[in-house]
Amino acid sequence: MIRYVLKRLLSLIATLVVASVVIFVAIEVVPGDPASYMLGLNAAPDTVQALRDELGLNASKVTRYVNWVSGMLSGDFGTSYTYRTPVSEMITERIGISGPLAIYALLLSTLIAFPAGIIAATRRGSVADVSIMGATQLGVAIPNFWFAMLLVLFFSIQLRWFSAGGFPGWDQGLLAGLKALTLPAVALALPQASILARVMRSSLLDTLGEDFIRTARAKGLTTRQTLWRHALRNALIPVLTIIGLQFSFLLAGAIIIENVFFLPGLGRLIFQAISQRDLIVVESVVMLLVFAVVLVTFLVDVAYAVVDPRLRAR
Amino acid sequence: MTLLKVENLQLSIYDNPVLHDIDFQVDAGQTLGIIGESGSGKSLSALSVMQLLPKGSKATGSILFDGEELLDKTEAQMCSLRGDDIGMVFQEPMTALNPVQTIGEQVAETVFIHQQVGRKAALEIAAQTLEHVELPNSEFPLSRYPHELSGGQRQRVVIAMAIALRPRLLIADEPTTALDVTTQAQILALLKRLTSEHNMALLLITHDLGVVADIADHMVILRHGTVVDSGETGTIFKALRHPYTKALYEASGHVPERSVKHMLPEVLLDVNAVSRDYRLPRSGLFSRPDSFRAVDQVSFVIHRGENVGLVGESGCGKSTLARAILGLEKLQEGSITINGEQVLADMQMPASLRRQVQVVFQDPYGSFNPRHKVKRLVGEPFYLLDSPPAGADYDMAVTEVLESVGLAASDADKYIHEFSGGQRQRIAIARALIIKPGLIVLDEPVSALDVSIRAQILDLLAALSAQFDLSYLFISHDLTVVRSVTDRVLVMKDGRIVEQGDTEDVFSNPQHAYTNNLLDSVPVLPGADNP
Numbered sequence: 005m006i007r008y009v010l011k012r013l014l015s016l017i018a019t020l021v022v023a024s025v026v027i028f029v030a031i032e033v034v035p036g037d038p039a040s041y042m043l044g045l046n047a048a049p050d051t052v053q054a055l056r057d058e059l060g061l062n063a064s065k066v067t068r069y070v071n072w073v074s075g076m077l078s079g080d081f082g083t084s085y086t087y088r089t090p091v092s093e094m095i096t097e098r099i100g101i102s103g104p105l106a107i108y109a110l111l112l113s114t115l116i117a118f119p120a121g122i123i124a125a126t127r128r129g130s131v132a133d134v135s136i137m138g139a140t141q142l143g144v145a146i147p148n149f150w151f152a153m154l155l156v157l158f159f160s161i162q163l164r165w166f167s168a169g170g171f172p173g174w175d176q177g178l179l180a181g182l183k184a185l186t187l188p189a190v191a192l193a194l195p196q197a198s199i200l201a202r203v204m205r206s207s208l209l210d211t212l213g214e215d216f217i218r219t220a221r222a223k224g225l226t227t228r229q230t231l232w233r234h235a236l237r238n239a240l241i242p243v244l245t246i247i248g249l250q251f252s253f254l255l256a257g258a259i260i261i262e263n264v265f266f267l268p269g270l271g272r273l274i275f276q277a278i279s280q281r282d283l284i285v286v287e288s289v290v291m292l293l294v295f296a297v298v299l300v301t302f303l304v305d306v307a308y309a310v311v312d313p314r315l316r317a318r
Numbered sequence: 319m320t321l322l323k324v325e326n327l328q329l330s331i332y333d334n335p336v337l338h339d340i341d342f343q344v345d346a347g348q349t350l351g352i353i354g355e356s357g358s359g360k361s362l363s364a365l366s367v368m369q370l371l372p373k374g375s376k377a378t379g380s381i382l383f384d385g386e387e388l389l390d391k392t393e394a395q396m397c398s399l400r401g402d403d404i405g406m407v408f409q410e411p412m413t414a415l416n417p418v419q420t421i422g423e424q425v426a427e428t429v430f431i432h433q434q435v436g437r438k439a440a441l442e443i444a445a446q447t448l449e450h451v452e453l454p455n456s457e458f459p460l461s462r463y464p465h466e467l468s469g470g471q472r473q474r475v476v477i478a479m480a481i482a483l484r485p486r487l488l489i490a491d492e493p494t495t496a497l498d499v500t501t502q503a504q505i506l507a508l509l510k511r512l513t514s515e516h517n518m519a520l521l522l523i524t525h526d527l528g529v530v531a532d533i534a535d536h537m538v539i540l541r542h543g544t545v546v547d548s549g550e551t552g553t554i555f556k557a558l559r560h561p562y563t564k565a566l567y568e569a570s571g572h573v574p575e576r577s578v579k580h581m582l583p584e585v586l587l588d589v590n591a592v593s594r595d596y597r598l599p600r601s602g603l604f605s606r607p608d609s610f611r612a613v614d615q616v617s618f619v620i621h622r623g624e625n626v627g628l629v630g631e632s633g634c635g636k637s638t639l640a641r642a643i644l645g646l647e648k649l650q651e652g653s654i655t656i657n658g659e660q661v662l663a664d665m666q667m668p669a670s671l672r673r674q675v676q677v678v679f680q681d682p683y684g685s686f687n688p689r690h691k692v693k694r695l696v697g698e699p700f701y702l703l704d705s706p707p708a709g710a711d712y713d714m715a716v717t718e719v720l721e722s723v724g725l726a727a728s729d730a731d732k733y734i735h736e737f738s739g740g741q742r743q744r745i746a747i748a749r750a751l752i753i754k755p756g757l758i759v760l761d762e763p764v765s766a767l768d769v770s771i772r773a774q775i776l777d778l779l780a781a782l783s784a785q786f787d788l789s790y791l792f793i794s795h796d797l798t799v800v801r802s803v804t805d806r807v808l809v810m811k812d813g814r815i816v817e818q819g820d821t822e823d824v825f826s827n828p829q830h831a832y833t834n835n836l837l838d839s840v841p842v843l844p845g846a847d848n849p
Contacts, residue, residue, distance in 0.1 A: 224401030
């Protein structure tokens with residue numbers, strides 16, 4: 005088990021190194037000089053040159069890569085070209101919204117999907133199964149920004165339970181923060197929960213058809229005991245995979261929902277940075293997202309081994 | 319005293335009658351064998367007793383267990399009977415255990431769902447029970463997981479789960495079918511011991527007459543959901559009064575008629591000091607990975623027209639060797655030649671060589687693409703030819719080969735799901751035959767088939783070999799079958815050939831202790847010649 009975790013850790017580090025190189029090179033080949041972009045069209049060449057020096061853009065590529073990576077390792081992500089503020093501050097602020105939002109949405113999605121998937125699988129072909137499957141079909145099909153707007157129309161404008169957008173900041177108290185994130189989290193969770201419920205159902209159906217389920221029944225377990233004691237844990241592997249993928253997606257892919265609800269999250273930050281050629285911000289945020297994705301993959305791998313002893317030997 | 323009495327049992331699944339008026343009974347301490355081919359309803363009869371029938375089933379009649387009607391019991395009442403008074407063991411030990419729970423937990427579970435005992439006490443009983451089924455705790459601690467055990471060991475765990483609470487009735491559904499002969503003999507001996515020690519009744523379900531002959535006091539023979547013959551085991555075998563019983567008996571020991579050796583002196587396959595290593599996972603993070611030698615310095619030849627058997631237990635390297643001959647495994651040592659041309663692994667193997675050797679696999683259900691018609695499936699090896707037949711020639715070649723394996727030309731336009739297991743195996747043979755190879759590797763070709771179908775396929779193979787001067791490498795764990803269809807036999811153990819020689823010599827006068835052991839484990843049909 006320890007060997008398994010160590011091996012995963014090694015591959016995590018290797019992935020990060022490769023990813024950092026790829027990101028750095030990709031940003032390098034993108035056209036557009038941040039210095040001339042910042043100074044505008046009419047800037048004098050020597051002013052641009054001076055700014056390039058100041059930003060460290062004239063150093064060799066290798067030096068710049070090493071500086072970037074070692075800076076990140078010590079928490080220094082550089083200074084934004086556009087806003088002239090430390091990138092780390094901008095990221096911390098944004099992640100304070102995107103992180104909780106992703107976790108909130110994932111929790112909601114899991115809390116909806118598990119019971120729905122289990123009910124659908126254990127009562128296969130029943131009215132409950134058919135309605136749950138129909139609902140998930142709809143959940144996957146509806147664009148989440150449209151669903152978000154419906155939520156706003158109903159809960160904010162009609163009922164006035166939630167504000168229609170914006171974020172008061174965590175200093176206004178946990179409850180206020182969570183309240184502001186509720187509608188976006190629901191909008192994000194709907195398609196995710198639908199997918200997860202379908203995966204849960206089909207995985208559980210497969211497991212319920214296995215021989216060891218029959219063995220358990222022959223031991224005298226009731227159907228309910230068989231489900232809880234034998235089927236669920238075995239059905240969990242594909243579900244964990246999907247949860248891992250969904251978390252990564254939610255962290256960075258919430259940009260549309262962030263826009264609908266005027267949330268200053270990571271997705272919006274990176275979008276703005278790209279359009280303003282604020283390459284240092286783009287680099288850092290993308291690297292951070294890669295780190296989050298790789299970390300989640302690592303955690304999912306460890307979870308596999310906890311669930312399934314057969315994987316521990318690998 | 320009669321423990322289980324089944325009378326007029328009728329079963330229908332979604333109004334489709336599958337069992338008709340089944341009657342049988344078994345006394346405490348006695349063993350009843352239920353015999354039948356696939357689809358005869360033997361497993362459904364057992365599941366009726368357990369009330370673990372598939373969805374849509376409706377059973378009528380009477381199943382009296384210790385004087386109580388099981389068909390009237392509620393699900394909750396059945397739950398308390400199952401595992402406590404009636405235990406059941408299934409066919410497939412590889413999948414019958416929960417892969418994510420330790421064997422200790424799984425055996426203990428039987429105890430604590432039926433009795434008010436703590437976890438510790440339940441695990442204590444589990445430990446005793448595992449000892450009882452000959453899995454000593456010193457070697458197999460409770461913390462083992464199923465994937466760390468062999469098939470035979472897993473079957474012992476399944477048996478331990480079934481007998482942990484000393485049930486009065488044990489139902490064993492093909493408990494040894496998936497196991498090697500030697501393991502089969504051990505498991506049967508264990509079941510026999512347990513029934514006599516605990517005065518337990520045993521319902522032994524099998525398709526193998528040899529298995530019941532040795533262990534059952536009474537037997538029931540089922541066909542198409544009806545009891546066709548029943549009685550005391552010795553009497554049934556002596557009288558063979560029902561034609562179906564007789565047919566089954568004859569098919570079980572069937573020896574195809576084979577013409578006197580039509581073998582030619584020409585060497586077709588030459589396997590010379592072949593070894594195959596598999597890399598094992600690294601033991602340390604940076605240590606060199608160890609390797610496991612699956613095939614170790616194996617040498618033999620097959621002449622044109624010769625049928626050679628390869629026997630051995632699972633894991634002995636039979637299939638690896640077969641794959642090496644087919645050019646699907648890289649060799650670490652030695653060489654394989656077919657007709658003097660060297661076999662190279664994977665993509666390097668030229669088509670000219672590939673078309674000289676074809677293969678038939680064990681599982682007729684898994685070895686066809688379900689979306690292709692038989693015409694395409696059978697004609698697939700044509701791509702190995704330089705100028706494959708097209709159009710009418712193609713159809714004619716397919717028709718010809720289908721007819722030579724006993725199918726009709728019209729079968730060419732059907733899909734594979736329209737065929738039974740035996741027919742599929744004929745199609746597999748047709749596919750191997752269509753480009754007239756010199757050698758066909760048959761990897762357990764009849765193991766998945768019922769005895770009567772098996773007899774037909776063996777006859778077909780013998781006839782084809784004589785007709786086309788075909789050589790076979792016939793791989794099987796079933797010694798009776800190998801004896802009936804081969805000229806020469808190789809006995810393999812732990813990657814090595816421990817004995818080889820003319821089939822009759824090896825079987826009647828085995829030289830190696832291992833061969834002897836294998837032969838002793840084969841269940842013998844009473845009255846029949848030795849296998």
